[in-house]
Amino acid sequence: MPSTYKKTKIPLLWLRRHTSDREFMLVSSVLVGLTAGVAAVILKSLVHYIQVLLAYGNRLLDQPYWLVVFPFIGILLTVLIVKVFFKGSIGRGTANVLFNISQKSSLVERHKMFSHVLTSGITSGFGGSAGLESPIVVTGSAIGSNYGREYHLNYRDRTLLLAAGAAAGIAAVFNAPIAGVLFAIEVLLTDISISAFIPLIIAAVVGALSSKIILEEDILFNISKTEFFAAEHVPFYVLLGILCGIISVYYTRMALWVEELFEEYQTSALKRAVVGGALLGLLIMLFPPLFGEGYNGIRLLERGDAPLLLQDSWLAFFGTNEWLILGFVGALALVKVFATTITIAAGGNGGNFAPSMFVGASAGYFFSRIINMLHISNLPTSSFSMVGMAGIMSGVMHAPLTAVFLIAEITGGYTLMIPLMIVAASSFALVKYFEPYSLDTKKLAQKGQLLTHNKDRTILRILKIQHLIETEFQPILPEATLGELVEVITHSRRNLFPVVTADGRLDGVILLENVRGIMFKTEKYSQVKVKELMIKPPALVDYDDSMAEVMKKFDESGAWNLPVLREGIYLGFVSKSSIFTKYRKLLIKTTNVS
Structure with a gap:
């Protein structure tokens, strides 16, 4: 271990021994927030300076064909780095963090403290159409988790620091500490007490200060222009919320569909990268604003400079007709999901945070402009573009509070708070009806690996039959006599006895209460056989049954102990009481700080 690391660790070990748990957690939240904030600064700066380097000299990015080539190169580089340095897998996205919380006791691999900064920086820096926020969430989570492990x-406490790292990362990227805290609560921690807010708030504030102090203004994403809210526009905001909900359902389903298409290339990372890079290049050739995260396009829409989106596009040949521009913006809202999912599925590293904002801004602009062009009303396109971002984020990520406060913070005020709440709530309510889980959590939920949502059901799925089988029940052969059964009963502490054949198959069971009346009649010890006394068990549990199926069998049979078989062979019994005991232990273990 390097000496500098030891020198850093020794004071904290002293602090750990000489302070209360609460005090140590407060200090830890500062350190985790600072580290995650610096990691976010490094990531944003890496992307910025890669793009500056690529555009140096002859302004390569001003040549349209480079917009096609660079993202392809970025995906290939990312795939090669992951394959050579990280054994072919680094675990992408918020879903991976949720998996670590529910299935790995909030232990995140150490390499994720830097691997996502490197790979997502290259992917996005070279123009991959994905956001940096999910990678920084993974990075911050890894920092918090490994601090807790160390x-x-x-x-x-480790889970709380994991969430604090994620909050600091989000806060640093957007200079939005409130949104960072709410993201940690809505997405990562769904059962959290008030006392846990303090470490999250401290980490988020420290993370935001880190980026604000270090980063240049043009690297941070913020909006300075906002327009006032007019009450007469409320019906239009409701309609925009419904539209955002519909687009969010479309976004989620199309993203999952594209991911499924790429699953056939899972065995060949290089082939996946080539196919995906080529498809992404084709999309960017048709729609140049798909190049990169999308924040530049958002700024253009917010400033009312939508015609500039056609720059480098073949559609620019047809001029700047308003309907052409409107159609182009509407198309961007629909095709961005393909560009983002292809970038990630092909092997690039990124997330759907920034792309959902891009789609939302496009949808808000499209909606307001078409209302204005049809002379139905005079809507502020800038405000609708900003509010649309909250609508799509709320629908895709199932995080309406995060969406509302993030847009409020990056616009530098709360003048749009009412329309933000209207659109985010409308979109979320509609999406929740069609898609109970967010894009990031849907697959985990289907596998029963999402501990932070529907905890009762998930804990039952975590429980496995093989860990609950009790084998101390004394088996007896069906041909054995009553006397032999009494001998077995004498040396057993249980009141249930499986009747098992010589080849290990279960014939029946004997309950002590059913033989109590005959077991003291010694004259029958040699006359009565066990097979005459056994009964059929009320239900049989298969070794591969899910815990939900097992509990259903317990409920239907009314039994407290059921035999477990594997391909017909008797293994032991599972008891309802042992399931409840294990369930309580898991529930206590996975309950966040009080």
């Missing part, structure tokens, strides 16, 4: 914190 200082031997328990599961609950």
